[in-house]
Amino acid sequence: MANPNGIGASVRRREDQRFLTGRGNYTDDFKRPNMTHAVHVRSPYAHARILGIDFTDALAIPGVVAVLTGADMEADKVGSLPCGWQIHSKDGSPMKEPPHYPLARDRVRYVGDAVAVVIAETREQARDAAEMVVVDYEELPAVGSSTRAIAGGAPLVHDDAPDNVCYDWHLGDQAAVDAAFANAAHVAKIDLVNQRLVPNAMEPRAAMGEYDQSTGEYTLTTTSQNPHVTRLLMGAFVLGIPEHKLRVVAPDVGGGFGSKIFHYGEEAVVTWAARKVGRPVKWTADRSESFLTDAHGRDHVSHAELAMDADGNFLALRVSTLANLGAYLSTFAPSIPTYLYATLLAGQYKTPAIYAEVKAVFTNTAPVDAYRGAGRPEACYLIERLVDVAAGVMGMDKTEIRRRNFVPKEAMPYQTPVALQYDTGDFAKNLDIALPLVDYPGFQQRRAESKARGKLRGIGFATYIEACGIAPSNVAGALGARAGLYECAEVRFHPTGSVTVFTGSHSHGQGHETTFAQIVAERFGIPIENVEIVHGDTNKIPFGMGTYGSRSLAVGGSALVKAMDKVERKAKKIAAHMLEAAETDIEVKDGRFTVAGTDKSLGIGEIALQAYVPHNFPLDELEPGLDEQAFYDPKNFTYPNGCHVCELEIDPDTGVTTIVSFAAVDDFGNVINPLIVEGQVHGGLVQGIGQALYENCVYDEESGQLVTGSYMDYCMPRADDVPSFTVRYHEDQPCTHNPLGVKGCGEAGTIGAAAAVMNAVVDALSEYGVTHMDMPATPEKVWRTIRDATPAIAAE
C-alpha cells in the first residue's frame, strides 16, 4: 500500500505548527544567563577616511561593558572576511580581492560599514552608547553606481583596484560569434538594466557569540543558510578557531533568499567579542540595518545582440554586462555574474555561438551577492527580453520564434556553447501546456475588450532554464570555487524503529522537515511521525554545505538516499541472519525484508531492535547499530525549466499595471510534495513580479546614500498586488543523474516571472512603438512613456 505521507503526497508542512503559533526558535529568541547586547556603530558616509574614534563618553553610559574597534581586532590578528570564489580576468590575472574587515580599519566604503561595536547590558543602553561614539571622518568622493565607477576619473573604492575593476571576464567563442554576426540576415539589440534589489527576509540577520573559558569552545548561533560553511570561513580565515572548538548553530531562520548564505562581519564580531568580554554577546539587526548591510542582489547593466538568419533562427548571441559588486567581495559575489549567469545565456535555445563579457566593479554601496535565482534571473531576463525584440524585428509571433529555436527534446543531453550540458528538458511541451491555460488564441479579443474600457492589455511569455543542484565539486573547483559542493546526510535508526535524519542542508522556509521525512517514510514504509529531521547545528550534523541554488533536494536529498541505501544494505544482512536465509534470497520492499517465495519476513523496526540488542546478530561479520552516513557529490547540475505567461492591463491615465493572470508551467523533475512545490512557485513568482513592477534599491549616484532605506520607499509586492496563480508541472523529464530524479524548485518562479511580466508590459505598450522598458515598470515610468510617445494626447 502506498504510504499516505510518502513521495508525491501533499503533506502539510510539519514545521508550520510551531511557526504559525509563534513557537519558532529564532536566533534572537535565545537568551543566556549574563548575556550582553551588541550594537554596531556604522558609517553615515559612503566613503570616508577614519581619522579617529573617541568613545570616552560612550563608556560612561550606564550598562556599557565595552566598546571595540577595528584596531582591537587588528591587535588580535583577526583576519579579513574571505571570498569563496576566485575569478580570473580575460588576461589571466586573478580578480582583485581587497581585504574586508569585520570592523573597518582606516576607511569606510559604504553607508552602513561597521566601524565599532558597543556591548552593554541591554540593547537600548548599547544604542545609547553607540550614539555617543564620536568617529572623526574625512569624507571622500564616492561612487554610487557601476556606470559611475568606470567613468574616467572616478574615485577609487580600493586603491589597489585600478578603474574600480574587480575582474574583466569572458566566456564563449568570440571569433565564432563575430563570424555569425557577419553573416546574419537580421540582428536584434537591447540595452537593459537589471536593477539592484534588497533581499528583505522577514527575520533580520542576528548572531550570538558564546565562549566557554573552561573548554575553550566557541558557539555562534546565527541566521545562516549553511552553518558548516560559516564555521569553515570564520574559523579558518577570520578568527583562527579550529573546527573542533567552534560550534555554529543556525536554528529556525526566517527566510534567506540567498542573503544568509554569506559569512558576515557581525558573526565574527560577536564570537570574538564574547571571549573578550567573557560573556555571551548578541546582535540583532533592525530593519534599517538590514536595508543597509544585507548583501543585495542583481545590479547589472547590459548590452546584448542576437544574430538571426532570414527565417528567425538564432545564429549567435553577444552579451556585454557591467556588474556591480558593491564595496567589498561578499562570500560568493564573484561567481554570480559569471558562472551562474553567463553559463545560462543559451536559455532554452540552440543558439550555436555565444560570447559574453562581464566587467565587475567596486562601488561605494552594500556588497552584492546571490539573491534568489542568483545570476539566472539576470540571464533569463536578458534572453527573453531580447527574444521578444527579435520577434518584433522578424515580425514573428512570440511563441513561434521561441518554438523554432528551442533545443529539441531529442537533442538531450545537449551541450551548450557556454559550458553547461543540459540532461533533460522538453521545452515545447511546457509551451504546449501553457498556451491552452492562458487561451492564447482568445487574447486579441480580450485586448479589444480592454481597449473598449480604455485599458491597454498585454501578454508576455518567458521560458527559462536554470542550473541548480550545485554542484559537481571538481567542476566548480575548476571554475574558481574554493569549496566543495557536495552534501552530507546521516540516517540513524533508533532501537525502537524511529529515525532521526541529520542533514547538512538547512531549512529556512523550504520545508525540509516535511519533504525529507516523506522520503524516509516512503523508503522504509514507516509513519512520517516516526521520522525527525535535524539540521542547522555543526555539533549534530556530520558536515554540510547548506541550502542555496535550489540544491537541497537534488544534492541533500541524494545524500539522504545514499545513506538510506547503506542502512538498507546492512539491514538486509541482519535480516538474512535473523531469517536464516542467504542474503541474496532477501527481497526488500517498503522496509519489509522477505525471504523470496516464502511468507517469512521482518519489518525494519524488528531489524533495528536487533541491531541495538544484538542477541541474534552476525556479530563476527557486522557491527551493532543501524546508523549510516553518506556524502553525495553531484555528477552534473540539474536543469529545472519552464514557461511562464503573464497577462496584464495598463491604465494609460495613471500608468498603473494590473496583472490579470499568470500561468507557470514548470519541469522540476520528480515532485516529492506538490503542495510545497506550489508554495515555492507562488513565493518565487511574487518576488519576480516584485522586481518587474515594484522593487528598486536606489543609491544616490554622487553621495552613495541609500535612498530607499525603508518600506516607505522600497516597495515590496503584497498579496493584493498579485492575481491567483495558475501553476502546473509535469514529471515527464526527471533528472537523469540523481537518485530521486529531482531538479529543484526554489528559484524558478523568480527566474521566469520578471521577464514574463516585462514582456507583457512592453506588449501592452507596443502600439506606442515601445520595444523596451527597464524595471520596475512604475506607474510614472509607464505613464511618461505613453505620454512621450503621444505628444498629441499629452497636450490635450
Add this chain to the structure above:
Amino acid sequence: MYAFTYQRPTTLADAAAAIQAEDAKLLGGGQTLLPTLKQRLARPTDLIDLGAIPELKGIREADGGLEIGAFTRHAEVAHSDLVKRVIPALSSLAEGIGDRQVRNMGTMGGSIANADPSADYPSAVVALKATVTTDRRSIAGDDFFTGMFETALEPGEIIKSVRFSRPDKAAYAKFRNPASRYAIVGVFVAKFGSEVRVAVTGAAGSVFRAEAFETALVADFRAEALNGLSVGSDGLNADIHASADYRAHLVTVMAKRAVEAAG
C-alpha cells in the same frame, strides 16, 4: 527608543495638565509617533496616552453632519454604519488608509494633528467644511492646516473632535504610493447645493483646494467638465515615486474619478 514616562490619564483635564510638562507628547494610535521614537528621531520626556479618555471617543450625528471623537480609530470610521449612511465617502476614505494594522490603531486626531502632506483625512477636513474642536477652542477646517506637518494647534492643545458637514454628493479618489500606501495624490470632491469643494492632498506640502476645478464643477458637475484643467506642477511635491508634473496630471485624473464616483 529613548526612555520616557508613560501616562494614561482618564479625563481630558488630566491630559491637558500632563501635556504641560516640558517635552511631553500626546500619544494617539502611535502609528507615526512610535516609529519616530523607535528610530530615535524624537526624545519626549513623557508620553500622554489619549486612549483612556471617554470624551475623545465615539461617532455622533450632529447638525445633520457627523462629529467624530479625536481618538476614533480609522477602522471604526471605515466600518461605522452611521458614517456609511451619512457620509459614505468618509468611510471609504478611512478604509483606504494604510493597511489593516494601521487602521486598527491610527486615530483621526493623530492623523490631522500630524498633518502629513500625504495623509488622507486632511482632504476630508477641508472638503467637508469641518470644524476641529480642541480643549481650548474651535478651529475652522479651512484654517487648520498651515503647512507641511504644521497646523493651527498651539503647543499642548488637544483635539477633542472633528465635525464634518454632510454633503449632497461626495467621493474621495486616491492614488496611493505603492510602497507606503499613503496618498501620492488624493482628491476629495464634495457638493453642497450649488457649492463644490475639491480638496487635494498628497500633491503639495499641505492640503489645498483646486479652485478652478470647483468653478468648473459648479457649472457642470461631470468629470468632462475638468477636461483640460490642471493645477499646474509649480510647488508640487517631487520624490522617487512621483515627479511634480506626474502629480499634477494625477490630480486631474483623480478629481475626475471622484466626480464620477460621487455620481
